[in-house]
Structure formats: structure tokens, C-alpha cells
Amino acid sequence: MIGIMNLNRRHLLTAASGLAATATLAACGSNKGDLGGSTSATTGSTGSSGGAKPVLNQWYHEYGEPGVKEAVQKYAADYADASVKVTWNPGDYGKKLGSALLTKDAPDVFEVEQGGTLDMIQQGQIADLTDIVKPVESQFNPAVMKRFQFNGKYHSIPQVVDMQLLYYRKSVLEKAGVQPPKTFAELTAAANKVATGDMGGFFAGNDGGVGVLGTLFIWASGLDQFDEARTKATFTQQQFYDALTAYRDFSKTKGLLQSASKEWYDGSPIANGETAMQWGGLWSMPDIQKALGDDFGVLPFPAIGAKGRVAVPFGAFGACVNAKGKNVEAAKKFVSWLWIDQEDKQVEFADAFGTHIPSKTALVQKASKLKEGPGADAAKFVSENGFTNDIMWTGPLGDAFGAAVTNVIKKNADPAQEFKKVETLAAAELKRVKG
């Protein structure tokens, strides 16, 4: 999710122009492609090597860490059976890719968060990769593979895994005589015990944590977003409402730090000593390690209520193949080579530049940052306690859910009443997206 982080931080910066540009480009771009016939990509491909090797265009979003771009260019150059051209896409990658996929200039191979959206699958934009992924599915992180599968098919190969987790200051908790919290009740007690005028107890964003923690209240209270057949929301129950009101009560105590110098996705608040515990991303671990040395530990989000369970959200970029591309078979061979066969490259990609978890379970041990200590703990959390949004958790639904959570926690709204609307919307959305 460092990818997600970078994308979105930049996303914040480019939102304005992005909005206008996408709307227009989406319409015009494809328009031009359809009417104009031949595109620049085709002319480029015939020029190079007499048409012997197919040319593949591969897109990445901009990874923030130095060295990643050079590495993926090297991977592309190492591939013998096609000449692969890497395009690095700074800015709003999701929007750019979405627009490009409507045109004939779309890349052959590209990465997508969580292995492709429902719309991409339904519109036939990404190729079915089941035949290459299915035989090796047991090698990959099970939580990730569960998410990547849709109706028994895979449309993507996981590249790396990122996650969010709870950081805590060992020395501060020890001094106050509290254990690292395993349940939400322990978390609130610990946060209130360690909070002073200068150091907050727990921090999860300048919105009081409602934005990033929202769906965690579902998983940590022991529930899921939908039923197995995806016909209705299954979290609209008392134990979820109790989790929300528990957090609401907590947010009225001094234990929850409401504001800090940076957002939750930056390690600075805990590194600067603004808070004793912070909800953050795995990508912040190097910064926190640099500032605090050994004086920190990591935990999953604690279980809330009697039926609760610990939980961490994860995200994974997956490699997809453009189903409408010119060289679908060659592209499939290439992604299979890079993201299934080339394990050294996979380890390097995950470990050498930033802190990500390799998507194959066996490779986690080879990642230097995940061998021991907090890194090893984090990698374990994903496999055992990893959750992520369902593929049918649509934008409007997520938005309405977030609004309801905010209304309950910040405006003291009644949860049962607030989520009645979300429940109705969920049923309608599920029906709508199934078409």
C-alpha cells in the first residue's frame, strides 16, 4: 500500500485537474482512437526489430522509493521473448489507466490494486489468467489469493502486499505498566493511562481515525461485509454497532489524539513522540525504526467485543493483462515469467527499495526486513488476520458507509438507524453491479 499511499497523496494534489481532464479525455481519447484508426503504438512496434519479437507496453504507477523504476526496467530488459517497454506513470495512475483502457493505446501489461476492479472484469478489459495462476495458487499468501479470486477465476498475479498496523512505543507502555493491547478495551485503557499533555495515547488520523478505521470495525467485531453469495450486507448487527459506540466513547477521552503534525499514513507522529500508539502503514516502518530504534512494536487492530478478532487491512498490486491488446498471449507469458517464475526479482522488488511483503509465502523469509522483529510480526498478521474490502464494495457504498460511521462517531447518531440506509443501499448496489 505504499503504492496506494503515494498515489493518493499525489492524488490529493492533482485532484482538481484530474477531475476535469479525465472526464474530457475519457470521451475524446477513445473517440480519436476509434476514428483515427492506426495509433502511434503500432508504428513504434514495427520499427525496432523487424517484427520478430512482439512489443509489450507495461505500465506501473510511480513507486516513491528511489531505485524501483530502474529495477523494473532491468526486469523488462531481462525478458528474452518480447521487447518490453516500461512506462512509469507519476500522478493519478488509477484515472490514467482507466481512461487508457477505453482506448486502443492501452498498455498490454499493467498493475492494478487488488488485482483488478469488478468493472474491469465485467467489461472484459483484463484477461483471464486462471490457467497460469491456478496451478501455483498455493504458493501465494492465502488472504491475498482469496481476494484475487472472483467466481473461481483469477485475472491478476499478486506482485507485493502492503498493510496497515498498530505501532506502539515499548518504553512508554512499560513505564505506565500496561501490556501491548490485544483487545479494544485494553487499547482504550492503555491509551488513557499513557496520555499526557505532551504525548497522546492513540492516533489514527486528523479526522479522529474514522476514515481509515471505518471498515476495521466490521472485521474486528467479528463480522464480514457481505454474505457468501454477495446478496446483502451482513455487518449491520448489534456487535458492529457496539464497536462503533465503543470507539465513540473512546474518542471523547483524552486517550485518542485528535490532531497531529501529519496524517496516519506518515510515521512522524509516533516518531516525533506526539503519540504513544499510532495506526499506520507498513511503509512507515523504516522511518519509525530510524527514529525510535528498537523502542517500538507492532500489533494488529485489537478485537472489539466478545465475538471480536484482531484484524489488519492489506492491499496488493496485481499484474494484469489487457484483454483487448494486440499480444495477449505474449503478455500472459511475460507476467507469468516475471511474477511467478522470477523469485529473485520478486524478492528484490518487495524488499530492496521500500518495505513490502512478497506475495509468495515462501519468499517472506528471504526479505531482509521481514526476517525478524516487527517486520516478521507484520508479515504474519497479513496471512493470519488480513482483511480487505470485498470486490463488490463499490465506491458509492464505501462512501455511504464512511458517512454513516462519521455520523455515529462524531455526531452521536444512532447506529441502527444510520446503517439501515447503508443496508438498503448495499442490497441495491449488489444488485446493480451484478447487472
Add this chain to the structure above:
Amino acid sequence: MSPATPSAEPATPKASWWRVFRGHQGRNLWYIGFFLPFLVGLVTFVYIPMVWSTYLSFFDARNTIQPTRFVGLDNYRYLLNDQMFRNSLGVFVVFALLIVPLTYVCSLGLALLLQGAKWGQAFFRSVFFLPTAVSYVIAAMVWRLSLFNGARFGMANSILRQLGGENINWLGGTTWWYWPVVISLRLWLQVGFYMILLIAGLNRIPQDTYEAAALDGATGWRTLRYITLPQLRTSTVAVMMLLLIGAFQAFDEFYNLFGSIGSYPPYARPPLVHMYLISLGGTQQDLGLGGAATVIITTIIVLFGLGQNWLLGRSERKERG
């Protein structure tokens, strides 16, 4: 020149249509030459997308611009039943009611002050105009991270504490404190621009009107009320209209003040932000829903414009008797 007698100069019929088409001294050709490139751009980048997005609004158009599933008015029905969409219109009304008069009064105040300044006019005009050059996004970042940061080291909070107050979580949404943040941001950014427009308007008022008024004994407020404001009417109408449209288009500062990774709070959400979130938020591309929202918002803006025109026209008619 045109009613040339046919007997005196028998023009060849072939050339005549061309001559008519060219116009006098090729005027029509010049007209076309200058106008056509603009027209092509306008049609390609404005009208076709507009018509296309209206077309898309009647379809289930997710991740496609050549949709096949016709859904009639479903997208419109969805939006009009969407509580948050209706709330966002409320946010716009509050925002417009606050920012439009406030900007107008401040811009006019600055314009009048500068007009009366004995020295340094050009310098202060530039100083007040400078914020216009700042991007909304960057200003929003400064407001969010440093001026109105909710933590104790935010500038506003530091000052508050010096004065013996408590820290305020400005953008947190539990209180209404986010309004001063949003309003002050936009005011700072746009006041200089409208000041320039009003200065231009003020300069057009003939000096002798003021002299005549002075002879009749009008000074200070009376001059402002009976000479300046009525003479400034056309500029006022234009400025108000621009301010209102600007308020409706509010996106950047809201999005960058309140947005977080993959989420935006339900409060402080103007129409464009909401529309963006539900149609293009995250990785989705629901162009049908987006198209429908565009049509609804455009309709509202047009109605607002017509209403304002009618109101101003009525008051003008009244004045004339």
C-alpha cells in the same frame, strides 16, 4: 456598390456565388479563418463531450463509453434519492451565502481604499492581487497543515493558546469551525482578482459626476450610496455572477482540506466533490452516474443564472419606472 446595374457590368454567373461567399474584401473568408479553429476546438472539447455525457447518463456505463445497457432515468433517480447529494446542495447554499457577499464587500472595500490612496496604489494593487496566482491546492495544503492544523503547533491554535483559549480541531467536523477555514482560504485567494474588476468599474465612473455631487453637498456614504454603487451596477452584476458560479464549482479547496486516503467525510461536501466521489472516486469509472450528475448540476446552474438575471432585470426596470 452592391446594386450594380447588370447591363453595365455583366458579371459571369459562375463567379457570383463565390463573390457573395467571399464577401466584401474577402470579409467572410477572414471571418471563417479566424473563427473556425476556435469552433473546431469548442465542438471537439466542449460540445461533443457534453452531448456524449448526456447520452451516457441514460446507460449503465461503468468503465466504458460505448455502453449497451440502457437504464432510462435510473441514474437520475439514484441521485435525486441520494440524501448526500441533496445535502451537498445545502453545503453549496451555505458556502455561497457566506462567500459571495463577503468577497464582494471585501473586494469593493479594497478597491475603494486603493482608489482613495495618495501613494503606493500600484504597489498595493499588486500585493492584494498576488494570492490569485497561488494554486488552490497549495493554499489548501498550507491552510490544512500549518495555519489551521488541529494539533497544538498549528498557527491558529498557537495564537488561540496565547490568548488563553483552547486548541480547536478545525477540520475535525464535530463543530462548525471548518467554515472559517474554507471561507478564509477562498477569500484570500480570490479577493484580489475581484478587486481588480471593481477598480476597472470604478475607473469608468466619470469624475464630473462626483464633482457635481460634491457641489450638491454629497459626501462620504451618500456619494457611495447614490453615485458609486448605482454607477457600478454592471460590474457588480458580473462580479456576483462570477462569484456564484465559482462557489458552485468549488472543488479543489474542499477536496484538499478534507480528503484523506480513499475517504472524504460526509460533512463539508459540495456538489462537485460528491459527484466526483460517487462516480470517479477510487478506481471506479461510473460514467453514467457521472453524466447524470453533470446534467443535474448544469441544470441547477442555468436556473440560478436565469433567476439572477430576471431579478436584476426586474430591479432595473423598476428603477427606470
